[in-house]
Amino acid sequence: MKLALVAVGQRLPAWAETACEDYLKRFPADWRVELKAVKAEPRTQGKTVDAMKAAEAQRIEAACARGVRRVVLDERGTRLTTQQLAQRLQAWQLDGRDVALLIGGPDGLADTLKDGADETLRLSDLTLPHAFARVLLAEALYRAWSVNAGHPYHRE
Structure with missing residues (x-):
């Protein structure tokens, strides 16, 4: 299984780039596991929010492999x-499909992406800056992997 974090925005503070890569x-x-940052x-x-989100949705679609969850x-x-x-x-692994986790831009994701999603998850009840959301998602996925692998990173 391949995990792709597909996120709108290519410019992040250095601390966020470093943490996510780590x-x-x-x-x-x-x-x-890879990060795919789209413009x-x-x-x-002169551009509506819906038009901007639609343009970003096209870039996200292009970054996602066919048949991906x-x-x-x-x-x-x-x-x-x-x-x-x-x-x-674990369920995603058993499903056998690659997984793309989609993080929207400043105005969120287009409704077409939300409506076509296999799942919708939240990282927090808070609204998060995009740089922090990427780091939090990368850490949460690594922590979840460590739980499944019996790795000592996660402690109860």
């Missing part, structure tokens, strides 16, 4: 504990 490289070699639509006058990250998604995310990770 968590992603901790996965063992047999786990293929955010410029926030210029699409998991949208949204504040209205299902709230999971670490143990529940670990169980979800």
Whole structure:
């Protein structure tokens, strides 16, 4: 199984880039985990929010492999504990499809992406800055992997 974190926005603070890369490289070699950053639509006058989200949705679609399980990250998604995310990770492995976890831009994700998602999860009840959301997702996935692998990273 391949996990792809597909996120709108290519410019992140150095601390976020470093932290995200650190968590992603901790996965063992047999786990293929990658970050795919897609260009955010410029926030210029004359474009509606829906038009900007639609342009970003096209870029997200292009970054996702055909047949991939699409998991949208949204504040209205299902709230999971670490143990529940670990169980979800196991279920995704058994499903056999690659997984794309989608993080929207400043205005969120287009409704077409939300409506077409296989699942919708939330990272927090809070609205998070995009840089922090990427780091939090990378860490949460690594922690869930560590639970399933019996690795000492996660402690109850």
